[in-house]
Amino acid sequence: xxxxxxxxxxxMVLGLVVPVAPGVQRVVDGAxxxxxxxxxxxxxxxxxxREVWAGLRNWRLQGGILASTYVVFPLLGLLVAWAVTxxxxxxxAAGLLYLSLxxxxxxxxxxxxxxARGNVAxxxxxxxxxxxxxxxxxxxxxLWLMSGTxxxxxxxxxxxxxxxxxxxxxxxxxxxxxxxxxPLAGSWIRxxxxxxxxxxxxxxxxxxxxxVAAASSAGVWGGISAWTIVALLVVSAxxxxxxxxxxxxxxxxxRLPVEDRVALxxxxxxxxxxTGLPMASVLFPVAVAGVIAVPVIVFHxxxxxxxxxxxxxxxxxx
Numbered sequence: 001x002x003x004x005x006x007x008x009x010x011x012m013v014l015g016l017v018v019p020v021a022p023g024v025q026r027v028v029d030g031a032x033x034x035x036x037x038x039x040x041x042x043x044x045x046x047x048x049x050r051e052v053w054a055g056l057r058n059w060r061l062q063g064g065i066l067a068s069t070y071v072v073f074p075l076l077g078l079l080v081a082w083a084v085t086x087x088x089x090x091x092x093a094a095g096l097l098y099l100s101l102x103x104x105x106x107x108x109x110x111x112x113x114x115x116a117r118g119n120v121a122x123x124x125x126x127x128x129x130x131x132x133x134x135x136x137x138x139x140x141x142x143l144w145l146m147s148g149t150x151x152x153x154x155x156x157x158x159x160x161x162x163x164x165x166x167x168x169x170x171x172x173x174x175x176x177x178x179x180x181x182x183p184l185a186g187s188w189i190r191x192x193x194x195x196x197x198x199x200x201x202x203x204x205x206x207x208x209x210x211x212v213a214a215a216s217s218a219g220v221w222g223g224i225s226a227w228t229i230v231a232l233l234v235v236s237a238x239x240x241x242x243x244x245x246x247x248x249x250x251x252x253x254x255r256l257p258v259e260d261r262v263a264l265x266x267x268x269x270x271x272x273x274x275t276g277l278p279m280a281s282v283l284f285p286v287a288v289a290g291v292i293a294v295p296v297i298v299f300h301x302x303x304x305x306x307x308x309x310x311x312x313x314x315x316x317x318x
């Protein structure tokens with residue numbers, strides 16, 4: 001098992017079982033906010049603007065990735081959330097809907113595309129554009145599709161408006177600043193993968209602990225059983241299988257070459273944990289964000305395992 005997955009599980013368990021005083025919780029929440037801001041600043045400095053523009057010429061591939069991420073996934077998310085609410089409850093069903101509104105991953109999508117001998121440049125562009133647009137599209141979709149459900153445990157409409165403003169200041173602004181600094185610092189950042197990996201994973205761990213601990217203090221974990229987690233795994237597996245099939249055969253319908261189909265498969269079927277958890281901490285009340293995060297974490301781990309196997313198999317093609 002990936003050591004980071006083990007650490008992530010340990011952090012979640014600590015958030016569940018270790019009592020956190022209100023004053024300590026405020027410190028942890030503040031640290032999470034700072035970590036999220038640093039994360040998107042590093043994203044901005046790391047991603048070359050030239051890579052984005054180079055990949056934009058392949059409009060069928062990029063259009064396919066965006067349609068999969070922000071049209072097909074949300075439509076399926078509405079259906080899945082409605083269907084599984086009696087099975088897993090409203091808050092977790094809301095987490096599944098929130099999952100469907102997230103951008104694609106960057107690192108794993110590109111890495112798996114490379115392993116599978118796909119269009120790496122197209123994957124870089126598609127995943128990057130997906131994440132940049134997601135900074136605005138995801139909170140807007142959350143505000144539109146989740147504000148009236150009541151399943152998030154609070155005034156999501158009002159909180160969503162505040163969250164959108166916070167996303168623009170806490171996520172988009174640091175990213176823009178990072179892009180402005182990219183000509184000066186981009187090469188230095190990209191040459192130190194350990195730094196970006198540390199910021200990426202460190203932010204996830206802080207955000208997860210903050211959200212889970214707050215949820216534990218609020219008593220929201222009482223209704224989540226082992227059976228519920230199993231149900232989430234089954235639902236996520238079926239959902240991922242559908243998305244993998246739609247992106248692969250959709251690429252054939254778009255008459256994409258096999259290398260582009262691989263990029264569409266890897267980028268269009270994934271959802272970003274690194275972006276999803278920080279955004280959840282901004283868009284939802286802290287206690288609610290802990291429950292919202294559970295389907296995101298479950299789906300993310302499953303997609304890594306499945307796509308790693310697929311990438312190896314695709315690499316063996318003639």
